[in-house]
Amino acid sequence: MTRTMTSHTVDTRELRNALGSFATGVAVITTLAADGTPVGVTANSFASVSLDPPMILWMPGRHLRSLDHFRSAGRFAVSVLAKDQAPLSRRFSTPGEEKFQGLSVAQGLGGIPLIEDALATFxxxxxxxxxxxxxxxxxGNVERFSYRAGEPLVFHGGAYCDLLAS
Ligand SMILES: Cc1cc2nc3c(=O)[nH]c(=O)nc-3n(C[C@H](O)[C@H](O)[C@H](O)COP(=O)(O)O)c2cc1C
Known part of the structure; x- marks a missing residue:
């Protein structure tokens, strides 16, 4: 399907569909609120930016309840999800306060939670x-990272998908 639009005529749903053709990994971005409460959201807007110095980015929506915490915390962590961690992606993409309830996490720099068994953390x-x-x-300036071998969780066309599926 071919869609040609000017910025004045963009159909947001169609634009979202078109952008969804770009397959990505899935990450959980975490930080701490000022009172020490853990905060986290699922994101596929994570990207590497620079190797020297090591820099990364991600893009939170203005609609996120947790945005102010990410703005003010001064640091964040990225946990890249493995293929079998789709339930964690769903948990952290459900708006609300209960995302960490009953979840065991590792402690990162500054006490920021890291997802256990993630493929990589930054x-x-x-x-x-x-x-x-x-x-x-x-x-962000990367201060510490780790990684392991394994298959990534992949998001494409608005759904989780299997890299090896035909
Ligand atoms: C695969 C996937 C990727 C997502 N990527 C982003 C993203 O990059 N930026 C963003 O703001 N929201 C993204 N979301 C939506 C957020 O995860 C969701 O709105 C968030 O958990 C709401 O958290 P809140 O409690 O802070 O409002 C994504 C959701 C999914 C399922």
């Missing part, structure tokens, strides 16, 4: 924050 201090339409761009 712990970062926030470098800059840019406003970008209905989202923000949060750039």
């Amino acid at each position: 712990e970062a201090s926030t470098a800059t924050l840019h406003e970008a339409g209905d989202h923000c761009i949060i750039l």
